[in-house]
Every structure is written in structure tokens, then in C-alpha cells.
Amino acid sequence: MNLLRAARRLGQIGKGIALLRRKREALVSEFFRRARPAAEARTRIAEKARQAYPALVRALALHESSGARALGWPRREILVELRPSQVWGIPVSEIVQKPILRRQLEARGTAPGSTGPSAARAAAEFENLTTLLLDSAAEEMVLRRLGDELARTSRQLNTLEHRIAPAIRERILAIRRALDEREREERLRARRISARSRR
Numbered sequence: 001m002n003l004l005r006a007a008r009r010l011g012q013i014g015k016g017i018a019l020l021r022r023k024r025e026a027l028v029s030e031f032f033r034r035a036r037p038a039a040e041a042r043t044r045i046a047e048k049a050r051q052a053y054p055a056l057v058r059a060l061a062l063h064e065s066s067g068a069r070a071l072g073w074p075r076r077e078i079l080v081e082l083r084p085s086q087v088w089g090i091p092v093s094e095i096v097q098k099p100i101l102r103r104q105l106e107a108r109g110t111a112p113g114s115t116g117p118s119a120a121r122a123a124a125e126f127e128n129l130t131t132l133l134l135d136s137a138a139e140e141m142v143l144r145r146l147g148d149e150l151a152r153t154s155r156q157l158n159t160l161e162h163r164i165a166p167a168i169r170e171r172i173l174a175i176r177r178a179l180d181e182r183e184r185e186e187r188l189r190a191r192r193i194s195a196r197s198r199r
Helices: 002-070 112-198
Strands: 079-085 090-097
Touching: 002 090, 002 112, 090 112
Parallel strands: none
Antiparallel strands: 079 090
């Protein structure tokens, strides 16, 4: 009975290993399909940051820190509407609606004479940068969740392949050895009994 149970368990583990391999292949495929656009978005973000920070430095040079901070008032909240979704059974969030971040000078609530072109350019560059960051945030989260699930699936697969399945195979071999030993003992006992009965 133990041998049958162990063999049945090994069969189930074999099916689990096959399923986890297929899941891992699907996750890897999805990860790489989404990785290229995310890498391109990161490149665009880095380029936009290279444009935005020098504009900020010029604005700070003209208005100083306190003056630039005053130009940033009033602060505005950026509200984003999210929708729960799934990718290969992994819960993720999608951005459904986001505000338009790029504003004209009059929409910023500052006087054009006191603002100056350097502060206006810095504000515009950072609004563009924030737009790019919002656009890529959901995809970055999906990539992170896919990577976590891929790592978890790989750990499960390695555990089944390298720890549990070999342990069950060793158990099956030990049970078979014990059964073979018992069978040999039974044959030997049967020979002795038949030899005694002939005498």
C-alpha cells in the first residue's frame, strides 16, 4: 500500500512539475513581451529627466529655493483612477483615467512677469516627466508582479524537481528493496519447509 501511495504521489508531482514548467514558460514569455516597452519607457524617462533637471537648476539660480517654492504654490493633487485586473492570474492594477498634467502658464496661477521663462520651462519639463512616469507606472508594477510570480514559480519547480520528487523516488526504492528482501525470505522459508516435509 505504501508503494502504491508513493507511486501515485510521484505521478501527481510529475504532473505538477509539467504544469509549473508551462506556467514558467508563459510567465517568461509575458515578461519579455512587456519588458521591451518598459525599457523604452525608462529610456524616455531618463532623457526627459536629463532635460528637466538642468531647467530646474536654471530656475533655482534665478529665483533661489524659496522663490522657486513660492512659484510652485498652490500645490495640486494628482488623482488617478485605477482598475483591478489580472495577468496570468496575477492581480495587477491598470490606470483607467489620469489628469492632463501639462498646463499653460495662465493655468499655473502665477504672474508671467514674476515667473520668468526659466521657471516656466522647468515647470513644463517636470509636468512632461510626471506624465511619462504615470504612463509607465502601471506597466512597471505589472513587470514587478510578473517577476515576483516568476521567481515564486521557479522556487516551487525547483523544490518539486530537486527535493520532493527525489525523496519520493528514494522512498519507493527503499520500499521495493524491503519488499524484495521479504520475498527472498519467504522463498527461503518455503524451501526449508518443503525440504523438511520431504524428510
